[in-house]
Structure formats: C-alpha cells, structure tokens
Amino acid sequence: MSLPNPDEIAAKAHLLPMLRAAIRAIETERFDQAEGFLDSILKQEPDFADALHLKGYIAFQRGALDTARQLVDQAIAKDFHFEDYHVTLGHILLALGDREGARNSFGAAIALNPKYNEAYIGLAHIFLAEDSVDSAIGALATARSSSAKNPETNYMLGYALMIKGDAKQAIRFFGLAHKLAPDIVRYKVGLARSLRDVRLKQPNPELVANVLPLLGEPGIEPRDLAPLIESAICLDPVFVALNPIDAMPGQAVAAVLSRPSCPDLLGITALPAWLKYGLVSHPKLERRLTALRRGLLAMAFNSPEALSRYESLLCLMAICGFQAEYIDWVSQHETIALTELAAKLETYSPADSPALFAVYACYRPLYQRHDVERLASASWPDAYADLKRIQIDEPLAEQRIATTIPALTPIEDQTSQAVREMYEESPFPRWHQPILGTPQTVSSRLRTALPLQQIPAEERLTPEILVAGCGTGLHAILAATSYAFSKVLAIDLSRTSLSYAIRKATEIGISNVEFAQADILKLGSVPRRFDVIESFGVLHHLRDPAAGLAQLVALLKPGGYMMLGLYSEVGRRDVVKARDLIARLRLGDSPEEVREFRRILPKHDPQLAARLSASSAYYALSDLRDLVFHRQEHRYTPQQLRQFINGAGLEFLGFEFSSPKALSGYRARFPDDPTATNLDHWAEIELENPDLFANCYRFWVRRKPD
Structure with a gap:
C-alpha cells in the first residue's frame, strides 16, 4: 500500500x-x-x-x-x-x-x-499459467537484479525452478524467502516441499538446524521432511554408537541403557522434534525405537529407578507411538511383561511413578485404560505434561465432544454402518498441524486448480462449501482457509473422527466450519445448497458410489463446482495385490491383524513390501488400515470416470495436479486437446505412467446451469 x-x-x-x-x-x-x-x-x-x-x-x-x-x-x-x-x-x-x-x-x-518487483511477479504468474516456465524465471530474475531481498520474488523463483526440475536452486531461493520473511506460511511450506527428496549422505548440521524449526508449524507436512531429518538422525555419532542394541533382547538393551557411559539419546539433534511431530518411516530408526522400547520395558522391572534418566525420551517415544497408533509389532515376551505392568499400575500413582506409566504408554494408549479417570485427575510431574495432554486429556475431551455432534441424517445402509464402525475404531488421519490454504474467490481457486480451463468470473461473495467425508478435519480446515469469506459444512459418518476434527479446529481458531454426522447416501434431504462440494477419497467407499454422487448433485447449485477423488484401478495395483494376500491369509482388519500383516508381508512378498513401505501410510495403523484393509472400495479407469460423471449429468473440467508437469506433458502429447479433458488420452498416458495419479484421481466437475 x-x-x-x-x-x-x-x-x-x-x-x-x-x-x-x-x-x-x-x-x-x-x-x-x-x-x-x-x-x-x-x-x-x-x-x-x-x-x-x-x-x-x-x-x-x-x-x-x-x-x-x-x-x-x-x-x-x-x-x-x-x-x-x-x-x-x-x-x-x-x-x-x-x-x-x-x-x-x-x-x-x-x-x-x-524496477517494480510486483509487476514482474504478476508477469511470472501469467507465464506459469501459460506453461512458459523459462519466461517466468526470466521475469523473476529481472526483478531480483534490482531487489534481491524481496521475499515474494525469491519464493516465486523457487516455485518456478521446482517446476523446471532444478530442486537444488529451488531450495536456495525458497530458503532465501523464508529467511527474509520467516513468519509467512507459504514460504515455510515451499521450503519444506523443496526438501522432500533430500537424503543426507554425510552430516549437515547447518541445514538440519535451519529445517527443524519448521516442524510443528501450520501447513508443514512432516513427511516432506522425513528423508532429510531421519537420514540426519541415522548419521549422528550417538545413533551409530548404539547400533548393536537393535539385535539385542530387552534385558541386554536395559543393561546398555543402565551404564553411566551410555550416551544421551536426546543429544541426537533432530530426534526430540521428530519423535514429537514426525512419523517414523526409516527402517533403521524404526528398529532402534523398538529396541529401546523393549529395553525400557525390561528396565521397568529390573531397575525402575534408572528410568528417571530417560523420562524425556520415554514421553517422546510414547507420543510418537500414540500418533502412529502403535503400528510396530510386539513380541510375545513383551506382551506378557506389559500385561504384568498394566496390573501393577492399578496401585501406582502418576505422581510417584510417572516413568512406569510412560513405559506402558509406549505400547498402549493411556486413555483406553479402565482407570483413566483416576489418571486424568491425578497430579503428574511437569516433565509428563505433554504425555498426559496427548494420551489422556485430549482423547477424553473428544469423547465429550462426540456426544454433542448433531446428526443430519440417519445411517441405515449396512455398508455405511460397517465403514462408520471402522473409522470409529481408527479415525483417519491423525495429524499435528493443519494444511492451510490461501483465501481465494471460487473462480480464482478453480483457475489455480485448472489452469487450462476458461473459468467464468462469478461473484460468490460468501460461498457455501460442503466437504462430504471430512474425516478428522484436515480437508475441512484446508477448504475453510482456501475459499475467502466461506461458510463450510463438513460431514462424516464417524463421530470419533468428527470430535477429533472439532477439537483441532477449535484449537487452531477456525470458526467458519460447521461439523455434523451424516451419510452421503441420505444427504439429499438436507435443505441446503452449495456453491462448491469437495469429496475426496469418499464416494469409492460407498456401497453405491453413483447413488452417493446423485445425492451430492442434488445439493449443488446450478453452475456449481465439485471436486472428487476416486481410486485409480491402475494406481492401486499394489493395493489390489495386498488385498488379495490379506484374503488368502484370512486376516481380518483388527489392529492386531494389521500389525501381523505388516510383520509377515516381507516374507510373503518382499517386492510388494518394499513398494508399499515407500508410502507414508505404511507407518501409521489407521493409515495402513485405510490403505489396504478397507471394508469397501471401488476403483476406476479414466473411461469409467467418464461414465460415472456423465451418468450424473455433470461436465468434466479436468484433473488437478500439484505440479504443472503432468499437464505440460499432456499438451505436448495431445496438442489437439487444449483443455486436457479427453479421458481416453489420459487412460493412454496412465498406462504408460502408472504412478501418475498416485492411487487416486483428483478432478473437478461442474453442474450445468439450469
């Protein structure tokens, strides 16, 4: 101004x-x-x-x-x-x-x-929309020649370089933008995403020190930083010095940990923050933590007084295990010891023996103990405050919230009831910090998602948004912050998921979202109409996805837009193999059977295990359960999408990608289709690039005006 x-x-x-x-x-x-x-x-x-x-x-x-x-x-x-x-x-x-x-x-x-930077930034936006990446880089370089310290110029240059494939230079400019304006969320997110594929081969303390403050920040997805941070942890001399414990039984690990000369594990620079905010996905780190867990469990019986040295580590490990829903397999010996410890804790107080409760919490959630009310009202030492909050106070608050959630529709369909039950047991996903959007008008949001489409400018000054199938609220909060001046209704089958969503939204201060329980198959009876409906990863879990889509169409205003996410038949080829194996092994979908499948999968199909383990969903129980154990799923090809969309009387507008590369490749291959909406062409491209859509199509449709 x-x-x-x-x-x-x-x-x-x-x-x-x-x-x-x-x-x-x-x-x-x-x-x-x-x-x-x-x-x-x-x-x-x-x-x-x-x-x-x-x-x-x-x-x-x-x-x-x-x-x-x-x-x-x-x-x-x-x-x-x-x-x-x-x-x-x-x-x-x-x-x-x-x-x-x-x-x-x-x-x-x-x-x-x-020398007016903002004008060159505006030109760069036009060039990027036109897929002229080099022209955008040229405009931004001209801007930097007169003002190298403009954070937005550096951010946009990093973005353009990421599109071009020059990750090394992109990291440099994202880093400059973040350094110049450290409070801007977009700059933090850009830097984190540019580091997504960085794995250290030798220690780099300066880079790690610059990245660690990003953890726990709104908009930062920890999985973007996992390769960098986990490789840094595994290269740390303290971590390397303890390599032998990975193969030791619990008693031997306890003996190592009891030595005065045992190094301070929390001296590993990145470990405390990663245990608090991250999802452990590096095999070496996973083995180390399970070794430490069995050692600390043995110590709880042999030398419980020595646990006080490890109280901070215990709390962080218990928080990390809780967030992953204890996906790691537990041996029979540990199970027996844990049962004995659980009984002992009946007579112990958290004020006097907090470390023993923390050991238990490394294996099982405290809020599921029958004496949780006693633990909630007890006095805990300050060092255990985060553990108590995450494993007791917040889950109990969610249980109270669940009783207050309004129900917009009954849930009568048997498949819907089975899916609801699954998500009541495993709310998906658990998350620390939200992914926040940049407020835009509906038209601007659509142009960002679909740069090849001519989206008409329409004044929807207070747009009504429906998020159909919001889970634990991550999608609803993203929508609430992506559409300027919007009112969002977010519905889901699961009260457990909704209560998590409400708690997190309240905690963050999101006030333009209303949460309610409902079944999409009954949603057409709701007396409301919406400018935009978003339903990602939901319809394919219904007994009849077409019937669910018809209900959503009835709620969409004429000329309104809908974003859908549906499973790809090609993209889920490994999931199909996993589901076939689960059926052959006659495994159910209980937490114990999910852990057992994960333990034995490498023996049955090591190649499939390697491919599935590349996904972050492999490292949290509810995520893995959702990925390969779901009780109902449908999958589609691009041609089947066309039939699905046309059957509902909708107009296909195109796929949304996080990077423009996919659209650039399509336009080079099929210049006769400037809007990239020919689904036969996309089927051809997907067969050649089976991971193009990951495992789920994200696409937009429009209800034709009356």
Whole structure:
C-alpha cells in the first residue's frame, strides 16, 4: 500500500491521516473499518485516486471482481502514472481470466517503474499459467537484479525452478524467502516441499538446524521432511554408537541403557522434534525405537529407578507411538511383561511413578485404560505434561465432544454402518498441524486448480462449501482457509473422527466450519445448497458410489463446482495385490491383524513390501488400515470416470495436479486437446505412467446451469 503521489499531497493533506488509517486497517485485514475511512475521504473528494484504488483493492480481496475493476479503472483514469494501480488491475484481470489484459497492465507498471518487483511477479504468474516456465524465471530474475531481498520474488523463483526440475536452486531461493520473511506460511511450506527428496549422505548440521524449526508449524507436512531429518538422525555419532542394541533382547538393551557411559539419546539433534511431530518411516530408526522400547520395558522391572534418566525420551517415544497408533509389532515376551505392568499400575500413582506409566504408554494408549479417570485427575510431574495432554486429556475431551455432534441424517445402509464402525475404531488421519490454504474467490481457486480451463468470473461473495467425508478435519480446515469469506459444512459418518476434527479446529481458531454426522447416501434431504462440494477419497467407499454422487448433485447449485477423488484401478495395483494376500491369509482388519500383516508381508512378498513401505501410510495403523484393509472400495479407469460423471449429468473440467508437469506433458502429447479433458488420452498416458495419479484421481466437475 502506498500514499498518493506528490502532486496530490499538497491539495489533500488534510485527508492523509484517514488514508494512513485505512492502509493500516487493510494491512491487518480490517476491511470494514478501512472502507469507513475511505468512504469518508471520497465523500469529501470523490476523485481521490488513491482512495478509489484502495476501495478497489478491498473489493478484489472480497471477490467482487467487477466492482474492483470499475474502481481501479476510475483510479487509473484520475492518475495513470501510479504503478500500484496498474498492478492491482493486473491481478483483478488475471482473476477474471483476462491474461492479455493482465499482461498489458503489468507491462504498464513496468513502463512507469522498470524496477517494480510486483509487476514482474504478476508477469511470472501469467507465464506459469501459460506453461512458459523459462519466461517466468526470466521475469523473476529481472526483478531480483534490482531487489534481491524481496521475499515474494525469491519464493516465486523457487516455485518456478521446482517446476523446471532444478530442486537444488529451488531450495536456495525458497530458503532465501523464508529467511527474509520467516513468519509467512507459504514460504515455510515451499521450503519444506523443496526438501522432500533430500537424503543426507554425510552430516549437515547447518541445514538440519535451519529445517527443524519448521516442524510443528501450520501447513508443514512432516513427511516432506522425513528423508532429510531421519537420514540426519541415522548419521549422528550417538545413533551409530548404539547400533548393536537393535539385535539385542530387552534385558541386554536395559543393561546398555543402565551404564553411566551410555550416551544421551536426546543429544541426537533432530530426534526430540521428530519423535514429537514426525512419523517414523526409516527402517533403521524404526528398529532402534523398538529396541529401546523393549529395553525400557525390561528396565521397568529390573531397575525402575534408572528410568528417571530417560523420562524425556520415554514421553517422546510414547507420543510418537500414540500418533502412529502403535503400528510396530510386539513380541510375545513383551506382551506378557506389559500385561504384568498394566496390573501393577492399578496401585501406582502418576505422581510417584510417572516413568512406569510412560513405559506402558509406549505400547498402549493411556486413555483406553479402565482407570483413566483416576489418571486424568491425578497430579503428574511437569516433565509428563505433554504425555498426559496427548494420551489422556485430549482423547477424553473428544469423547465429550462426540456426544454433542448433531446428526443430519440417519445411517441405515449396512455398508455405511460397517465403514462408520471402522473409522470409529481408527479415525483417519491423525495429524499435528493443519494444511492451510490461501483465501481465494471460487473462480480464482478453480483457475489455480485448472489452469487450462476458461473459468467464468462469478461473484460468490460468501460461498457455501460442503466437504462430504471430512474425516478428522484436515480437508475441512484446508477448504475453510482456501475459499475467502466461506461458510463450510463438513460431514462424516464417524463421530470419533468428527470430535477429533472439532477439537483441532477449535484449537487452531477456525470458526467458519460447521461439523455434523451424516451419510452421503441420505444427504439429499438436507435443505441446503452449495456453491462448491469437495469429496475426496469418499464416494469409492460407498456401497453405491453413483447413488452417493446423485445425492451430492442434488445439493449443488446450478453452475456449481465439485471436486472428487476416486481410486485409480491402475494406481492401486499394489493395493489390489495386498488385498488379495490379506484374503488368502484370512486376516481380518483388527489392529492386531494389521500389525501381523505388516510383520509377515516381507516374507510373503518382499517386492510388494518394499513398494508399499515407500508410502507414508505404511507407518501409521489407521493409515495402513485405510490403505489396504478397507471394508469397501471401488476403483476406476479414466473411461469409467467418464461414465460415472456423465451418468450424473455433470461436465468434466479436468484433473488437478500439484505440479504443472503432468499437464505440460499432456499438451505436448495431445496438442489437439487444449483443455486436457479427453479421458481416453489420459487412460493412454496412465498406462504408460502408472504412478501418475498416485492411487487416486483428483478432478473437478461442474453442474450445468439450469
């Protein structure tokens, strides 16, 4: 935001305090207050260009694109020689789908000020939308030549370089953006994602120190950092020194841990943060933690007083195990010892013997003990506060929340009941920090998702969004923060999942989401209509996905949009093999049988085990259960998607990808299909690239206007 040019200042100096107040209000998103100041200014000076521009900027932020364009056009007519106005107009035109007009506006700003970074950033957005990555990099490099410390320029350059495939340079520029503006979530997320495939072959303390603060931050997905952090842990000298314990029985491990010379495990730089926030997926780290667990269990019987040295490690291991839902297999010897420990704890107090409770919590959740109310009301030492909160207080709070959740529909379908029961037992997924979106209008969100489509600009100022099948709330919170000024209804079959979602949303401060229990197969009876419906990874678990889709279509406003996620037949080929093996082994889907399958899979099919273990879903019980043990699933080919979509009277708009590479490859292969909507072509490409969609198609459809 800028003050008016010098020519206006003298004549309108008495209005500058209100203008400054409006700018401060805009910078803190107090738009109503800002508009009050601007209206007062315009009442006195109707032609005050900067006030018109700022009102246009507010209208743009609210999604009133036509109004925004009109106001900024007026500002430019009053004062053409102010580059801010042209950049704002460029972004408005870009949101309206007018790339050529936007290009001209950004060009006008550059003509007025050749060093104006924001104009080059705007051009880069156009070039990226047109798949001209090199042109985008060129525009951003020009911007950096005059201002290398603009964080947005560095971030955009990192993004463009990631698309180009130059991960090393992308990491550099994402890192610069984050260093220049460490509080901006997008910059943190960009840096984390650029490090996704980085595995250390030798220690790099400086890189690890820069990355560790990202853990636990909103928007950061720990799995993006897993290769880097876990490889750093495994290279640490303390970790290496303890390699022999991996093959030792529990008593021998306990003897090693009891030695005064045993190194401090929490001296491994990245280990504490990773146990608190990450999901252990490195085989060496997994073996080490299971060895430590059986050693600490043995110590609980032989030398319980020595456990006090390991209280911080115990709490972190118990939190880590809880988040993974204790997916690691437990030996018969440990099971016997654990049963004995569970009985002893009946007479122990957390105030006097907290370490013994922490040992137990490394194997089983405390909130499932029959004496949990006693443990909840007991006094725990400060060192165990996080363990108590995560394993007792929060689950009990969720149980209370579950009794308050409204039910919008009955759940009568037998398949729906079976699926609900599964998610009541294994709410999916457990998560620490949300993935947050950048607030956009519906049209802008669609253009971001579908850059090849001409999405009409429509003013949906307070869009109604439905998330059908929200699970534990991760998707609902993403939607609530992705659509500006939206109202979100998020429904799910499982009260356990919904209570987790409500607790997390409240904790984060998300107030524009309403959660309710409902069955999609009955949802058409709800007397509401929505601008956008998102249902990812849900319909394929219904007995009749087409019937579920028909219910959603009935709730979608004419001209409304829907994002769906459905399983790919090709992408889930390994899952199909796993399900066949599970059937042959006659395994059910109880937690014990999920752990047993994971233990014996390498013996039955080592290649399949290696491929499945490449997925983060392999390392948490509810995730693995959802991946290969689900009680109901349907899978599709692109041609079957066409039949599914057409049968519901919907228009296919295209697949959404996290990277533009897939669309670039498609357009090079099939230039006769500029919108990339020919599903026969996509079937051909998927057969050649079977992991293109991972295991689930993400695509958008539109209900045709009446």
